[in-house]
Amino acid sequence: MPQRTMVEALNLALDESMDRDDAVCIMGEDVGINGGVFRVTKGLHEKYGERRVMDTPLAECGIIGTAVGMAINGLKPVTEIQFSGFTMQAFDQIEQNMARLHNRTMGRFPMRMVLRTPYGGGIRAVEHHSESRETYWAHTPGLKVVIPSGPRNARALLAAAIDDPDPVIFYEPKAVYRAFREDVPEERETMPIGTSQVVREGKDLTLISYGAMMRPAREAVEDLVDEHGIDVELIDLLTISPMDSETLCKSVAKTGRCVIVHEGHRTCGIASEIIARINEGAFEYLEAPIKRLTGYDIPFPYFQTEQYFLPDADDIIESVRETMAWE
């Protein structure tokens, strides 16, 4: 199986989807000849031409608003917002139209469209280039929110997002873009949206994370298992909304303990929602309070201090051990 980075894997998914279906088109800033600032659309302009790979004017609200119109027309636009910090410019069109047209028109105009965008910290970027504000979109009825963690699931989930009958916000962990390679099969592969994955089974504690934070989480699990004898069950959320409560609650019902890790802010963060769901679905099995390890409620710091904002493997190990020690 060929080894690919996440950037290459995403590129593969786009290529396959465009090859299969002329309705799939790409819109965004610098996605054409430049292949996107992270090169996710590299080569597609050459292969499919300007008709299907559209460099847009510099206006995110314009990109999403016109993509909504293209979707009304039956196309399946895959838009790229250069950094997730600039989805804020498009908030208007996401909220007013992308998320609601299906409901407003009672299904007459399905919104088959994807908003792809890199999110998260760890690349020493300037302000507005490191945010994790997935909560906004999880909070917006009508949207699906997907966050892959590695090349293989990124490819499979993006293919599924493009096929999905509903609008999908697809957050790409830019810290993972070129961080490692992974086997990604040649033949097309998809994964169901709305399903989380147990990536390691364990019986002592459930550790839940997603996106870029899956890397320190995996690192911590290795240490916890080997050095501390704690048998951790690790879950990769993959879809933030609609949330796979069943997988989460089933796991916690088994382990009785849970730690959640994400880089997004704490207040109304995704962990808050997970805790509520476990409360509703597995309260009687809990042996310790659920712990969340999150970004703080402050703007993402300037990059000389960003590493202190992000949870790391040591923090995760500590949180897991504290939760294990609770009686």
Add this chain to the structure above:
Amino acid sequence: MDTTPIDLGHIEVLQILDEHAQLDEALDPGYAPEQLLRMHRGLVLTRAFDQRMLTMQRQGEMGTFAPNLGQEACQLGQVIPLTRDDWYSPSYRSFGAQIWRGWSMERLFKLWSGYHEGFPPPPDVNDLPFSIVIGSHVLPAVGVAMGMRYRNEPHCMVVNYGDGASSQGAVSEAMNFAAVNKAPVVFVCENNGWAISTPLGKQSATSNLAVRGIGFGVPTIRVDGNDILAMTTAVEQAANRARNGEGPMLIEAITYRMSLHTTADDPTVYRSQELVDPWEARCPIVRFETYLQRKGILDAEDAERVRAECDAEVIAARDRFRTDAVARPREIFDHIYGELPAELEAQKQAYLDRLDRKGVE
């Protein structure tokens, strides 16, 4: 009138020093030699700073930044006519203008290497922080100008944005607000032909961004941005109109991004060198130096000396930056609110304890 749509046709470009450094005598702003030499030094310093930043970035000492090679006259020309009571709202590419306005080079080094204390405008400089989110600073800049009108202050705001930024809805809103409120603001659209890989031709169906003002009732002028005399003349005129209560003006300054979009960019992917070459001959610094030499107030030796002095000044600032710049992880909670809410105080405490456990000073 018949049914033919209106055609605004060709709009001429103001030029005072042409590409061969020939002066249009009728338009000579008549600056004193000392002022001309100050302007020259400003241009040279801007380039010296830009080149040093690039070296430092390539050596890993600087984060990603946007070089301004070739845009020096355009940038300085926007701020030279301003007083300290006037305001300026820069873009991320406006170092030269920021230095002219009184930002220390150390501060700018800190800003671009990720130290928080590089971001605030110096206390005695009426500038907004530069904007990273394209076009998002233009409405607040208009608001500052509306405040001047509200208080009857005879000052103005100059706001800079790019050809790419002109596509943002917020920039059109800003022009409309300014026009309706007769806000004392000068919009400088610094048209350098590119927004990352997107050439002007894909950004806009008209190659003439000056016409954008007309639709909002904002008087407009197109200026050769590589001609520092044309820039200062146009900005001076617009600033005076604004200060006199005559409302906003738009200046489209035509220049060229000679270098990278940012240090993370590789222009060879999307533009050929043949597009860039003709602009070498339009170098704003060479043009101005040729003029000053012909005028007899600067000779080749002077020019060399100024270059050496500017280089030394930049290096001295870099050395101060190297000793001054310290990351302050313990302060990341300290500037979020005027008064830190108790809940956040608790988060801060937990964070400081965490730093202690990690052994971070």
